[in-house]
Amino acid sequence: MESHSFHPRLAELISKYPKSAGALFQTFNDVTLAQKWTDIQVLELSKCGRGAIKGLRPSLTAGEPPSTCVVVPCGLAESLSTSWIRGAFAALDDQLADAPETLFVAICSDDSSIVYYKITKGIMKPQV
Amino acid sequence: MASHRDRPIPLRVSNKKGYVWDVDDIAILRSHHHICGVLAGTLPHLSQQNVFLGVPLLLMPEEVVLLVDKGGPGFAILVDDQNAHHDPSAVELDKWDSERLRGIEEQLALAEEHEAREALNPDRAMSENAILKRKEREAKKARGKANALEPDQSLSTPLSTESVPDPPGPPDSSHGSGVTVTRNSVTPYTVHVPGTSSAFEWYALSNHSFNTLAAARDAGIWDYPKTPFERARCAVFRDLWEQGYFMGGGIKFGGEYLVYPGDPLRYHSHFVASVIESPAAPLRPMEIVAHGRLGTGTKKAHLLCEWDEDKQAATYYSIEWAGFG
Numbered sequence: 001m002e003s004h005s006f007h008p009r010l011a012e013l014i015s016k017y018p019k020s021a022g023a024l025f026q027t028f029n030d031v032t033l034a035q036k037w038t039d040i041q042v043l044e045l046s047k048c049g050r051g052a053i054k055g056l057r058p059s060l061t062a063g064e065p066p067s068t069c070v071v072v073p074c075g076l077a078e079s080l081s082t083s084w085i086r087g088a089f090a091a092l093d094d095q096l097a098d099a100p101e102t103l104f105v106a107i108c109s110d111d112s113s114i115v116y117y118k119i120t121k122g123i124m125k126p127q128v
Numbered sequence: 129m130a131s132h133r134d135r136p137i138p139l140r141v142s143n144k145k146g147y148v149w150d151v152d153d154i155a156i157l158r159s160h161h162h163i164c165g166v167l168a169g170t171l172p173h174l175s176q177q178n179v180f181l182g183v184p185l186l187l188m189p190e191e192v193v194l195l196v197d198k199g200g201p202g203f204a205i206l207v208d209d210q211n212a213h214h215d216p217s218a219v220e221l222d223k224w225d226s227e228r229l230r231g232i233e234e235q236l237a238l239a240e241e242h243e244a245r246e247a248l249n250p251d252r253a254m255s256e257n258a259i260l261k262r263k264e265r266e267a268k269k270a271r272g273k274a275n276a277l278e279p280d281q282s283l284s285t286p287l288s289t290e291s292v293p294d295p296p297g298p299p300d301s302s303h304g305s306g307v308t309v310t311r312n313s314v315t316p317y318t319v320h321v322p323g324t325s326s327a328f329e330w331y332a333l334s335n336h337s338f339n340t341l342a343a344a345r346d347a348g349i350w351d352y353p354k355t356p357f358e359r360a361r362c363a364v365f366r367d368l369w370e371q372g373y374f375m376g377g378g379i380k381f382g383g384e385y386l387v388y389p390g391d392p393l394r395y396h397s398h399f400v401a402s403v404i405e406s407p408a409a410p411l412r413p414m415e416i417v418a419h420g421r422l423g424t425g426t427k428k429a430h431l432l433c434e435w436d437e438d439k440q441a442a443t444y445y446s447i448e449w450a451g452f453g
Binding site: 030074075080082083085104106114116117121122125126 | 423443453
């Protein structure tokens with residue numbers, strides 16, 4: 001990890017929150033190289049004890065502009081809770097001027113699979 | 129809840145499950161109070177009735193709790209159904225038995241009368257209608273035979289009169305005057321089974337009703353909710369109900385409840401809900417994956433409903449598959 005070119009950007013958060021270091025590194029790589037997000041910023045969410053990544057995600061439909069998304073990494077073997085989710089939203093409220101109602105959680109596993117799920121505050125109907 | 133009627137809705141409890149047996153109550157619960165329940169009744173002779181079922185309506189325990197608690201005094205009561213059916217007294221039993229026998233005798237008398245009328249009119253076969261029908265049948269046969277090879281076979285009139293069936297009646301009745309009709313010794317009659325227990329004199333609901341959950345718990349007929357998880361379920365159900373949603377069972381989609389924006393007969397549900405017992409209750413990422421993917425795959429979102437017992441508040445998070453990654 002240390003010799004990877006992305007490491008310097010994440011070094012501080014990796015040393016501060018070692019338990020989520022693997023997930024953060026894996027998610028950062030995926031989002032940057034595979035999902036091709038742009039304008040990437042790394043945020044510190046102390047209320048959930050980890051770093052998060054904010055960026056512009058290209059739209060899934062052609063012709064639409066990219067949207068601002070925040071992704072919070074976690075490991076498949078971690079134990080979360082709804083108060084953890086609440087903490088993530090609260091930390092984003094602190095950090096960002098326009099606090100999002102939606103965040104993505106990136107669930108990382110040992111075999112380098114990564115799955116993204118969208119979590120929205122409140123009762124939000126699925127889009128058709 | 130406004131009471132639209134002058135009596136409370138009886139929720140008849142049997143083996144710790146609440147049933148509604150009155151069709152009018154079922155209609156009111158659904159249309160005025162958006163409580164649907166599940167119809168659970170089947171007809172005795174249909175061996176595989178599994179699409180349309182009848183009364184009773186089976187309620188979820190959360191629905192029972194809501195109706196008794198939230199409905200206010202006099203809206204709904206819990207009935208200890210087993211004990212509400214007393215053993216009938218000797219007098220009540222005699223009365224029931226004599227009414228039953230009288231009903232049978234009336235039916236047999238009517239049947240006898242009907243047979244006597246039939247016997248006095250032995251020429252029913254020669255009535256106008258019968259003659260007309262017979263002529264039609266003969267004409268049809270004649271047409272059919274005329275289309276066949278032998279033309280002289282159309283003169284088959286004598287054959288057709290013999291094929292007219294005898295009018296139905298007791299086998300030993302005879303035509304002519306001075307006839308005696310002997311009744312078959314086993315004339316069938318119908319046994320009527322009343323639809324509701326309240327038709328019986330020995331069903332006394334008033335002595336076995338409870339209008340609070342606590343009273344029912346003391347009597348030993350109802351004990352839901354008793355664990356923190358059950359309390360969370362009741363609280364979340366009530367919170368969603370107060371927001372106007374209709375709820376159904378969630379087993380078909382991997383959750384506790386299906387949450388509908390309106391009557392399930394008109395809408396598909398938008399959410400599959402699961403109840404999170406407390407803010408600190410462990411939640412595995414794999415649950416987010418499983419719930420989220422199943423929800424999205426069925427055009428719904430998964431709803432995590434957290435209940436905070438200390439703050440007495442429900443918080444909701446909607447989960448969907450991100451669609452990328």
